[in-house]
Amino acid sequence: MSSAIIVGGGIAGLRAANVLKSHGLKVTILEGRDRVGGRILTETEPFMHEMGASWFHSTATNNLMPLLKTLNIEGYFDDSSVVALTEHGPAKGSGGNVKNEFVAWAHNYFKLNPTAEDMSAKKLYQKYAESVSHIDSEAKEQGYAVARFFEIPFGMPFSEISGKAVSGAGGSRPRDLYILNGYTKVIDWLKKEIADDIKLGVDVSAIEKTSSGYKVTTSKGDYTADAVIVAAPLNVLKRGDISLPSDVSKVSQALQHMSYGGMSKIYLTFDKPFWDTSVDQFHYIPSENAKEAVLNQPFVIVNLAASGKAQGLCFLTSKETSDLLEKTSTKDDIVNLIKPVLSVLGYKDEKPTFVERTTWTQDKYAGNGTFSSTKVGDDRGAWLEAVHAVSGNLQFAGEHCAFDNAGAADGAFDSGSVAAKKILEGLKVAYKNDNFAKL
Ligand SMILES: Cc1cc2nc3c(=O)[nH]c(=O)nc-3n(C[C@H](O)[C@H](O)[C@H](O)COP(=O)(O)OP(=O)(O)OC[C@H]3O[C@@H](n4cnc5c(N)ncnc54)[C@H](O)[C@@H]3O)c2cc1C
CATH class of the missing domain: 3.90.660.20 (Protoporphyrinogen oxidase, mitochondrial; domain 2)
Incomplete structure (x- = not known):
């Protein structure tokens, strides 16, 4: 029976463990906290x-x-x-529409200038405000204030957010x-079939390749398996809390061009x-x-x-x-x-x-933060390319690995399906879709 270790018991790791177990693998989930669920609580x-x-x-x-x-x-x-408020009461003016126009303008700007350097969302807004003359300065100010709402989903100040990333945030809002x-119902459902395979309070510090598979060093001793899925948050990996084998050095490098x-x-x-x-x-x-x-x-x-x-x-x-x-x-x-x-x-x-x-x-x-994000100069595309180019029995999962809905719980869930499928391919186990896998 082939075996797999899953590092991190968030939605991504638990999903990956379920897929692997349902295909006959012996799974062990190593979770640092005294609970699973991670950023779902x-x-x-x-x-x-x-x-x-x-x-x-x-x-x-x-x-x-x-x-x-x-x-x-x-x-x-x-x-x-949804009611927009300012410090003086209900918002007046066209701030929301100007913000939408800014995003559409930004999209067009990078389309027409494909080699243009990334710049902060703040600088990009200034560029937009300087280049359009069909709105007055009051409307430009209102648009700027509304555009600053990107600070919440990006989890960083407007002056740090990647303008290129903002330029892709147009279209109608889903x-x-x-x-x-209780979101935790999803975690309880994922826990059901693998409850006995979860080890809590196990802090993982290193993953090494061995002649027969992988060795995982933890606060509670070493674990070995044929395959490993690393489903810890982006920042945990970025700051090197878990040392990774040298054959995934491209992943380690690409991590440095992602933010949290x-x-x-x-x-x-x-x-x-x-x-x-x-x-x-x-x-x-x-x-x-x-x-x-x-x-x-x-x-x-x-x-x-x-x-x-x-x-x-x-x-x-x-x-x-x-x-x-x-x-x-x-x-x-x-x-x-x-x-x-x-x-x-x-x-x-x-x-x-x-x-x-x-x-x-x-x-x-939680990597001292909440979700992966894109700072000016970051390259999410290069990160996704690097992480999904990894073949073999060491794979990565988590919201930061998602092609769609990155940063979100469903993106994390899907990334668990993708990582598990790649491990099964590596082990030559035929994959059966359970209708939850959007691959
Ligand atoms: C405040 C907040 C609000 C959010 N709102 C939404 C929302 O409304 N909708 C939505 O879809 N998404 C939302 N998200 C994002 C969503 O919660 C995450 O994208 C998703 O839960 C991430 O799952 P994951 O499995 O990738 O990571 P995590 O849930 O973080 O799981 C990773 C696991 O790895 C463990 N771990 C870390 N380091 C180690 C180590 N060294 N050794 C062993 N284990 C380790 C952690 O303890 C954790 O359990 C929100 C997030 C936050 C924080």
Whole structure:
């Protein structure tokens, strides 16, 4: 019986382990934490809420969608009403349309200048604003403020985001489904068939090639197997927490041209909502001249009352706010930090009944961040080429290896299918699709 070690028990590693086990391999999942699931983590008190992934993104193509029925996962499309707010109240003007025009312009710019050097999204916006004369300076400013929303999904400041990557972010926005009764149902489903094969609290530090397969060095001794799938986060690999064999040196090099972003969430609940509960999401548009520094940062604010989840709000923050937030030590500090934004929603010093924030940027097993991202000068294409050119019995999986929906849970899941299929090919085991593999 052939054997495989899977490093990392997130959605990618667990998916890969399931595929390999269902094809008759002996699998061992080595997980550093005392739980599996990685960046998917559902907390149940005082209400069910997600510390990591909370949406099934891009539902038209999301490979997790069939699980809604199988696992009785309930979701809510929270895109019916999105209200844009500034520090002075509801946003006026054409900022959203100007931002869309900027992305279309950027796409065309790199199409017409295929050899143009990458530049930051901020510089690219300046270039756009200088080259168009059909909108006035007020509209250009509004467009800039809305374009800064890229800071949240990229997990880095606008001045660092790759302009080339932003230029590919056009087109109509696919739908996202907010999961109400636990993303962890997906993890529990993936755990079912492999529960006895998971080793928790095993910190992997090195992978070496041997004459018969691979040796994996860990905090709990050495493990050996015919094949290995490395499904740890990008940043864990990038900073060398796990040393890799020299025959994948091209992967190690390409890793240096990829970046890792940081985003946080804050949950606040109240006895009585003071915000408009008919709205699904509020988008706070940053203001460069705001008196309070936090008001110069973008926020996506999910109204949890709209889906009936809680009398509360969930804030998704930019990297700059996340860094400040994760330095706070008390619940009062968290509320004080976010107060100016709460005030925009109608807050008058009501006492929250629950306050929580995430700490992914403090978590070494999450790579001290949240998802792979593209800084100016990075080359995701070269990374994907390098990682998927690897043949043989050492493969890579994780959201950063996904061709589609990179950064997201379904992209990570798909990457687990791809890595497992490549291992099976290497071992000459015929592959049977289980209809969850989008290969
Ligand atoms: C705050 C936040 C919000 C998000 N929102 C969404 C969303 O709404 N929708 C969506 O689709 N995606 C979202 N994502 C992204 C999504 O959660 C991830 O893309 C996905 O869960 C990554 O899965 P993975 O298996 O690639 O990595 P991970 O889940 O990080 O799994 C990697 C595993 O490797 C383990 N590991 C690390 N180092 C070692 C080591 N040295 N030895 C052994 N084990 C190790 C880790 O503990 C971890 O369990 C969000 C992420 C975050 C953090």
